[in-house]
Amino acid sequence: MGSIRYFGHATFELRFRGFDGKDKIVLIDPWLSNPLSPISPSDYVREVSKVDYVVVTHDHGDHLGDAEFIAKKTGAKIVAIYDLAVSLGKKGVETVDGNIGGRLCVNDVFFVFTPALHSSGHGVPVGIVVGGEDYRVYHAGDTGLFTEMMFIHELYKPDIALLPIGGHYTMGIEEAVKAVELLKPKTVIPMHYNTFPLIRADPEKFKSIVEEKLGVRVAVLKPGEELVYP
Ligand code: ZN
Numbered sequence: 001m002g003s004i005r006y007f008g009h010a011t012f013e014l015r016f017r018g019f020d021g022k023d024k025i026v027l028i029d030p031w032l033s034n035p036l037s038p039i040s041p042s043d044y045v046r047e048v049s050k051v052d053y054v055v056v057t058h059d060h061g062d063h064l065g066d067a068e069f070i071a072k073k074t075g076a077k078i079v080a081i082y083d084l085a086v087s088l089g090k091k092g093v094e095t096v097d098g099n100i101g102g103r104l105c106v107n108d109v110f111f112v113f114t115p116a117l118h119s120s121g122h123g124v125p126v127g128i129v130v131g132g133e134d135y136r137v138y139h140a141g142d143t144g145l146f147t148e149m150m151f152i153h154e155l156y157k158p159d160i161a162l163l164p165i166g167g168h169y170t171m172g173i174e175e176a177v178k179a180v181e182l183l184k185p186k187t188v189i190p191m192h193y194n195t196f197p198l199i200r201a202d203p204e205k206f207k208s209i210v211e212e213k214l215g216v217r218v219a220v221l222k223p224g225e226e227l228v229y230p
Contacts, residue, residue, distance in 0.1 A: 001228060002134030004160065008036025008223035009195045010063055010142070012162060017133040018052075018108035026109065026130055027076070028055045028139045028162075031065025036195055038224035041066040042073075051076035053096070053109065057141030058118060058125035059084050062195070068093055079104070079111060083123030100126060110136060114152055116143035118170070127152075135159045135229050138183065142192065145175040149182035160229060161185040164192035165206050166199030173206045180210050187217045189227065 002016035010029040018024040025048060032041040039047070051074040056067050058081075071078050071093040078088050078095045085097030096111075098104045104111040110131040118125040118141065127141040129152065138158035152158065161183045164170035170192050171179060180188055188210060193201040207218035219227050 001230065002132070003226050003228045004137065004189065004221075005226040006189065006191070006221035006223060007032055007034070007039065009034040010057070010139075010162075010164070010192050011037065011065065012137075012139065012189075012191070014130060014137055016131065016135060019110075019132060020108040022108065024052045024109055024132055025050065026053045026055060027051050027070065028128070028130070029057055029063040029065060029141070030054055030067050030070050031062050032070070033066055034062065034195055036223045041069050045070060045073040048074065050074055053111075054078045055111075055128055055130065055139070056080045056084060056088075057116065057127060057139065058120035059087075059122045060120065060142070063142065079128075081113065081123035081126055084120075087122050100124070108132070112156060114138070114140075115146060115148060116141040117146050118142040118144070129156045129158055131158070137162065138185070140164060140171075140179070142170045145171055145179055147182070149179055153182060153184045158183065158185055160187045160189065160227075162189050162191050165190040165201045165203065166193035166195075167201060168198045170199075173201055173209070176206060177209050177213065180214055180216055185216065187219055187227070187229070189219050189221055
């Protein structure tokens with residue numbers, strides 16, 4: 001059994017059984033100092049003490065966040081696109097670099113970088129499919145809608161999709177509903193909304209459209225809340 005904890009904005013903690021039989025903690029886009037987060041980066045590292053991997057989808061401040069601090073305090077490896085990983089490696093953190101295309105050569109966890117329609121300073125922005133024995137999760141990163149999402153479903157079959165709904169910098173509700181149609185997950189968790197005024201959105205509106213139109217469960221998590229899966 002795995003779990004997913006939301007810390008606001010695009011920050012998620014995944015806990016699941018890895019392929020080596022050990023419990024894993026993977027933190028994605030670790031901006032724990034975001035205005036909605038219920039926990040500070042230092043309290044978080046005290047609470048968990050160990051993190052296996054920190055995934056960074058791109059180097060904008062609201063996604064790179066506290067990655068370096070958390071990696072140094074917990075011994076986590078940072079998983080990022082090659083160019084960003086090289087730059088983080090120079091700061092003394094251990095990294096797993098890769099690129100969009102196929103499964104990363106990591107034994108204990110499933111990682112595949114996916115495209116994302118967005119911008120970034122180092123390399124290109126990505127989404128990621130992450131998983132182990134309990135589930136596979138697709139974190140879209142910051143992105144607009146793109147048709148290849150149908151191949152993410154066909155090839156990797158993520159159980160859970162974490163999708164931005166805030167608009168302006170990413171998909172809004174209308175586009176995210178279409179993304180659910182292409183991705184066909186069992187559960188969707190909306191993200192990247194209501195952190196600041198430009199990305200205001202109503203997650204309950206998204207939930208009612210997706211559940212009524214597509215029959216896919218939407219879990220609206222409050223910052224600090226956890227979903228146990230399956
Ligand atoms: Zn961004």
